[in-house]
Amino acid sequence: MRGKDILRLQEMERRRIAEDLHDTTVQDMVYLSQQLELVLYYMDNDVAQAKLEAVIAKNQVKRMIGGMRETIYDLRPIVFDDIGWSAAFKQLQDKLLKQNPELNIVFDIDEIDTSDGVTAVSIYRIICEGCQNILKHSKAQNATVSVKHSGKYIKICVYDDGIGLEREPAYGSDSKEHHFGLQFMRERAESLLGNMDILSDSSGTILNIQIPVLEL
Ligand SMILES: Nc1ncnc2c1ncn2[C@@H]1O[C@H](COP(=O)(O)OP(=O)(O)OP(=O)(O)O)[C@@H](O)[C@H]1O
Ligand SMILES: [Mg+2]
Incomplete structure (x- = not known):
């Protein structure tokens, strides 16, 4: 395989990883930040609702950890x-x-x-x-x-x-x-x-x- 082909393959894989991260992790972060906005919004006037929104945010973080673990698992070198x-x-x-x-x-x-x-x-x-x-x-x-x-x-x-x-x-x-x-x-x-x-x-x-x- 020529050097240029190897570089092309590498570039393709990097682009793919970047897209995957964008579609999963970055999107999840956007939702999380919106969810935290809700927590802040309710904090002063409706503590019960704020707690509920905080629980939703916590569960989102848990899901994100699972997703990131999978991404890392897929990326790790396989021996x-x-x-x-x-x-x-x-x-x-x-x-x-x-x-x-x-x-x-x-x-x-x-x-x-x-x-x-x-x-x-x-x-x-x-x-x-x-x-x-x-x-x-x-x-x-x-x-x-x-x-x-x-x-x-x-x-x-x-x-x-x-x-x-x-x-x-x-x-x-x-x-x-x-x-x-x-x-x-x-x-x-x-x-x-x-x-x-x-x-x-x-x-x-x-x-x-x-x-x-x-x-x-
Ligand atoms: N086993 C399959 N059965 C039906 N359609 C398929 C199958 N494999 C691929 N395709 C079709 O071929 C297209 C190209 O597949 P390809 O793997 O190149 O890209 P992708 O899966 O859409 O995106 P990416 O793999 O980059 O995440 C897919 O979008 C889908 O329409
Ligand atoms: Mg595919």
Whole structure:
């Protein structure tokens, strides 16, 4: 991968983190400050109401702490030697089920050599984004994630039986929305000299990612 490509990937990830923080933490802070305004407003004339508003503010802070913990968890470097490859996917599955208990999501993950940390982390992050997209967009009931090590390739498949991608996501120059996830997945795969194909129609979406295992 060329230096410029690496910088582009880094920039894309930073932009994504900045957007996430803006949409979650900053928004929460705005609500909190409005909530505290209410506490101040009622403080002198209606102490009971002021207390009620303060309790709401306290609960907001608790939720924010939970949200920030999740963001930090997602950002932290993953050392598979510490948590184990399979355990990391078990944790991911549990987290997804917490986010959407209705989704039937099956993981079928081969053990791979995680001593090359970059490949392992990239595969993990590609799968995280694929799963987040399933939760956010697909309306699927069933999903499957597999990682198969066969011969000279690691093959990753992320499948859902949801509504499928729109023809051209984020098409058109007037779109103010940013959609980085699929691009991020593709660039990650390409950074490992692999590729990603998307097959999608109104009965679901399949992402096939193939990464060559390089002999060192
Ligand atoms: N599994 C899926 N099922 C249905 N639609 C999908 C799926 N994955 C992606 N999409 C569609 O493709 C678009 C682009 O996805 P992408 O991950 O690039 O961006 P995003 O999820 O909207 O935003 P971001 O990932 O940057 O937070 C989504 O907005 C959604 O419309
Ligand atoms: Mg996405």
